[in-house]
Amino acid sequence: MIAVIDYGMGNLHSVTKAVERLGYEPMVTAAPNRIMEAEAAILPGVGAFGDAMDQLRATGLRETILRYAESGRPLLGICLGMQLLFSSSEEHGAHEGLGLLPGRVVRLSGGVKVPHMGWNRLLKQRDDAIFADWREEHAYYAYFVHSYHVLADRAEDVLAVTDYGRPVTAVVGRGRVYGMQFHPEKSGSDGMKLLANFLRLSRAEAPVRPSAAE
Helix, strand or coil: CEEEECCCCCCHHHHHHHHHHCCCCEEEECCHHHHHHCCEEEECCCCCHHHHHHHHHHHCHHHHHHHHHHCCCCEEEECHHHHHCEEEECCCCCEECCCCEEEEEEECCCCCCCCEEEEEECEECCCCHHHCCCCCCCCCEEEEEECEEEEECCHHHEEEEEECCCEEEEEEEECCEEEECCCHHHCHHHHHHHHHHHHHCCCCCCCCCCCCCC
């Protein structure tokens, strides 16, 4: 079972449908015990960083997510969910994040249009299981919608960037904790392939039919 964590600020429907299309069993849940039983967990997110962290603390899900990450099972943050994995954010004030990855979230700058909304090419920075079957001759694109971006403290945590007037962190990962600034479920076959690669890191039952990423 794949837990899609419901804390009131995620695009749950599209993520759930994408997991189903890939042949896995999703469960939208805010129950700590169900999350802790899952073979993999996804933390989606839309909205403001501070509001999201307030919700995670109020529901007790902050502690659940930290315990889940400590278990060594795969955890994926999507869009705002990726930003929440980091230490802090300056969005509408100073806010503490989950601290699973060191770094801070800052507003896009440098004369670019904000929010960044649209398709951008992914530029892989290092090899990782999330890029299984990555073909260097293929241009991979993903759909972004965001006004803030991550400045990671450790360069090795940045697995892919996109060019938006400057390199912008697009995929992060350390151990089994991953994040995608874009929406893989809205990024066509390229995004679905990356989501499929993440799900294959779990111990969930493999798809019994060809997945939508193949």
